Amino acid sequence: MSGVQAPERTLQSPRAVKTVGLWRTVGALLRKELLVELRTLESVPGMSLFAVTTFVVFHFALDRGSVEGDLAAGILWVTLLFAAILGVNRLFVADADQGGFDGFLLAPVDRSAMFIAKVATLLSFLVVLELVAVPAFAVLLLGAPLGPALPGLIGTLALGDLGVAVIGTLVAAMAVRTRARDLLGPLLALPLFVPIVIGGARAISPLLVQAHASAPAARWLLTLGLYDLVFGLIAYALFDFLLED
Amino acid sequence: MERMPALELEGLARHYGEREALSGISLSLAEGQTLVVFGPNGAGKTTLLRVLATLLRPHAGSISVLGHELPGEAWAIRGHVGLLGHEPLLYRELTARENLRFHARLHGVGEARVSELLEAVAMDARANEPLRTLSRGMVQRVAVARAVLHDPELLLLDEPNSNLDPAAVELVAPLIGAASGRTRVICSHDPSGGLAEADVVLGLRAGRPALLRAATAVDRDEIVELYR
Numbered sequence: 288m289s290g291v292q293a294p295e296r297t298l299q300s301p302r303a304v305k306t307v308g309l310w311r312t313v314g315a316l317l318r319k320e321l322l323v324e325l326r327t328l329e330s331v332p333g334m335s336l337f338a339v340t341t342f343v344v345f346h347f348a349l350d351r352g353s354v355e356g357d358l359a360a361g362i363l364w365v366t367l368l369f370a371a372i373l374g375v376n377r378l379f380v381a382d383a384d385q386g387g388f389d390g391f392l393l394a395p396v397d398r399s400a401m402f403i404a405k406v407a408t409l410l411s412f413l414v415v416l417e418l419v420a421v422p423a424f425a426v427l428l429l430g431a432p433l434g435p436a437l438p439g440l441i442g443t444l445a446l447g448d449l450g451v452a453v454i455g456t457l458v459a460a461m462a463v464r465t466r467a468r469d470l471l472g473p474l475l476a477l478p479l480f481v482p483i484v485i486g487g488a489r490a491i492s493p494l495l496v497q498a499h500a501s502a503p504a505a506r507w508l509l510t511l512g513l514y515d516l517v518f519g520l521i522a523y524a525l526f527d528f529l530l531e532d
Numbered sequence: 533m534e535r536m537p538a539l540e541l542e543g544l545a546r547h548y549g550e551r552e553a554l555s556g557i558s559l560s561l562a563e564g565q566t567l568v569v570f571g572p573n574g575a576g577k578t579t580l581l582r583v584l585a586t587l588l589r590p591h592a593g594s595i596s597v598l599g600h601e602l603p604g605e606a607w608a609i610r611g612h613v614g615l616l617g618h619e620p621l622l623y624r625e626l627t628a629r630e631n632l633r634f635h636a637r638l639h640g641v642g643e644a645r646v647s648e649l650l651e652a653v654a655m656d657a658r659a660n661e662p663l664r665t666l667s668r669g670m671v672q673r674v675a676v677a678r679a680v681l682h683d684p685e686l687l688l689l690d691e692p693n694s695n696l697d698p699a700a701v702e703l704v705a706p707l708i709g710a711a712s713g714r715t716r717v718i719c720s721h722d723p724s725g726g727l728a729e730a731d732v733v734l735g736l737r738a739g740r741p742a743l744l745r746a747a748t749a750v751d752r753d754e755i756v757e758l759y760r
Contacts, residue, residue, distance in 0.1 A: 306611075307640045315637035319623070319630075326625040326662070386621035389587055390678075393621075394638035395611035531589075 309403075312396040316404035321411070323381055330374045331415050338370040338420035342427045353430025359495040360488040363424055367413075367444075368451065368480050370420065374412045375455035376472045378405055379463035392530060402456060402526040409452040417444055429495065436494035439503040443494075446511040447487040450518060454479045457522040460529045479518075486511040536599065538563040538686060538715040539584070543593035546579055553579040554739045557593070561732055563685070566716040568726040568747070570755050571736035577719040578617065580736070581688045584717060585615045598686055611639060614684035616692050616708065620675035624664040628655050628674045631663065632681060639682035649677035654703055668695040676704045680712075689718045693725075723755040 307315075324330055345354075345362055354362060382388045391401060421440070425433045433440065455476060462471040490507035537560045544557040554576045561567045569577045582588040584597055586606040595602040597609050615621070622631040632646045650656045653673040663671055672695040679687065692708055693701050705711060710729060720726030727733065733750045735743030735758045742758060743750070 307638060312638060315634060319626070319634045322630060323623055323625050381623060381625075385623050386617075386619040387623060389585075389615070389617070389619070390621040390635060391638065392587055393585060393610055393613065393615055394635070395607070396638055 307394075307396050309397045309400050312394075312400035313404045313407070316391075316400060317407050320404060320408040324408075324412070327381075330377045331412050334370040334373045334412065334416045335419040337373060338366050338416060339423045341366045341369070342420070342423050346427045349428075354428050355430050355496045357488065357492050359429060360492040361484075362428060363421075363491070363495075364447070364484045364487045366424075367417065367420060367447075368477075368484060370416055371409075371413060371451050371455060371480075372473050372476060374409060374416075375459050375476055376462075376469055378409060378456065378459040380468075383463045388530065398527045398530055399523060401530065402460075402523060405456040405459075406452045409455050410448055413448040413451060417448070430497065436491075439494050440491055443487055443490045443503045443508060443511070446508060446515060447483050450483045450511065450515045451480065453515065453519050453522050454483075457518070457525065457529075460526060482514050483511065486514065536563055537561060537596070538565070538598055539567070539717070540596040541593065542595075544580075544583065544590055544595055545592035546576075546583055546588060546590055552739050554583070554736075556740055557734075558741075559732065559734060559744055561715065561717075563715050564713060565731040566710060566718060566729050567732045567734060568730035569717065569719045569734045569736060570721070570723070570726060570743070570758055572759050574738075575736040575758075576739035577736060578690055579739075581615065581617065581690055581717060581719060584686075585613055585688050586610060587615075609686075611682060612684055613686045613688060614679040614682070614714075615688045616675055616679040617688075617690045618694075620663075620671050620678070622663055622671065622674060622678060625662055627660050627662055628666070628670075628677075629659040631674065632677055635678050635681055641682055645681060649681060649707075650674075652703075652707060653677045654700075669697060669700055672696055673700055673704065676707055680707045685714060687712070687714045687716045689716060691719055691721065721759075723752050727752060727755065 382391070458472055458476040458479065462468040462475060465471050486507045490503040490511065494503055539559070539561040542558050544554055545552070546554040557580065559567070569580060571577050579588065583590050583595070583602070586602060586609055589603045598612050600608045602609070626634070628650060629646065632649065633643065636642070636646050647656070650659045653676055655670060655673055655677070658666060658670060663674065676692070687708055689708060696704065718726065718729060727747055727750060730747035733743060733745055733747050733755070734741060735755065737758060743754060
C-alpha cells in the first residue's frame with residue numbers, strides 16, 4: 288500500500304501538472320462517448336427507428352407510388368432533423384446526471400475539447416442514422432434510383448450534419464442543466480435548424496428527380512457552408528461559458 | 533521550515549440567487565493540515581468544497597488555494613486538487629477500469645497508476661464490471677481511486693467514508709487519510725471521528741462560521757451543539 292502514497296512535497300516545490308494536449312483530450316472524451324453509447328444504445332437505435340418509422344408513415348399517408356424533387360428533399364431533411372433532436376436531447380445527459388461535467392472541469396485540460404468531442408460524437412451518430420435512413424427513404428418513398436445522385440447527396444448531408452452537430456451541441460449544453468431540458472432542447476434547436484432544412488432541401492432537390500442533376504445546387508451548398516462556419520465560431524466562443532458556474 | 537498556507541480565505545461568500553449559502557468565511561490552513569467542516573444539512577459544507585475545487589465561483593472575499601487566487605487563477609489549481617463528493621463522478625455504464633482510464637487520460641496519468649490504484653482499493657478483481665452492477669461501497673472505493681489518481685496536493689472530501697464498511701475505511705486510509713500527507717478539507721457529520729482527524733475545526737450554521745478553532749481546543753459537545 289505504501290507504493291500509492293503521495294510523495295513529500297511543499298508549496299515551494301509543487302508537483303508539475305502534466306497538461307494534456309487538446310487533441311488527446313478530445314480523443315479521450317470521444318472514446319468515452321462512443322463506449323457509453325455502445326453500452327447503452329440510448330441514442331442511435333432510437334434515432335434510426337424514428338426515421339424509418341416516419342418514412343413508413345409518409346409512404347402510407349401520401350398515398351402515392353413515389354415522391355421526388357422538392358417534396359422528397361423536404362421529407363428527407365425534416366425527418367433527419369427530428370431524428371437528430373432525439374440524439375441532441377441525450378448528448379449531455381450522462382455527464383449532467385453522473386457527474387461527468389465536474390470530473391472534466393477538475394482536469395487541467397482545454398475546455399474546448401468537450402465541445403469538439405461532442406460535435407464529433409453527434410456527427411458520428413448522424414452518419415450512422417443516415418446509413419440506415421437514406422436507404423430506407425430510397426426504398427419506401429423515392430421514385431428515382433439514388434445511384435447517380437449519391438455523391439452530391441452525401442456531400443450535402445455532410446454539410447448539413449456539421450451544422451446540426453454544432454448547433455445541437457450548443458443547444459444541448461444550454462438545456463441540459465435546466466429542469467425542462469427535454470422541452471427546451473428542441474424548442475431552442477428547431478428554429479436554428481430551419482436554415483439547414485431550407486439550404487439542404489434546396490440543394491438536393493434537383494438530385495431527387497427522375498432526370499438527376501449531376502450536382503447539388505451550388506448556391507445552397509455555399510449557404511450551408513457559411514451557416515456551419517458562423518455557428519461553429521459562435522458555439523466555439525460560447526461553449527466555455529456554458530460549462531462555467 | 534515554516535509551512536506555507538495551503539488555504540487562505542478572507543470573507544468568502546457565495547449565494548444561490550437570493551439565498552446566502554456561505555458568508556464571512558475566513559481561515560488559514562497550513563499545507564499538510566486537515567480542516568474538518570461540521571454543520572447540519574444545508575449549512576454550506578458542500579458549497580465550500582465546490583468553491584475550493586473551482587467548480588463554483590466565490591461571490592465575495594479573497595480566496596487563495598495552494599498559493600493561487602480564485603477565481604482568477606483557477607486554471608493553475610486544477611490538477612492539484614482531488615474532489616471526493618457525494619457523487620462519485622463516474623459513469624455507471626463504464627467499468628471501474630474504463631472510468632479510471634478516462635480520468636487518467638484527462639490528467640496525463642499512465643495506465644500503471646490505474647492498475648496500482650485498483651489494487652490499492654481492492655477493486656482489481658471487479659475492475660472490468662460496469663459500475664451499475666457494483667455495490668455503493670465498491671463504487672465509493674473506485675471514487676476514492678479517482679480522486680487521488682493524479683496525486684493531488686489538496687484533497688476535498690465530502691463524507692468520504694459514507695457507504696464504506698470498516699475494512700474499506702482502513703483500505704482507503706493510506707490514500708485519503710492523514711497518512712497520505714496531503715492537505716485535506718473534510719466535511720463530516722461524525723463529531724468524534726471528524727475531531728480525531730482534524731487540525732482545524734470549522735463549524736457552519738446557515739452558511740456562517742459558528743465555530744473556528746484548532747481541534748485541540750474544541751470539545752465534542754460544541755460540535756454536537758451545532759446540530760441542535
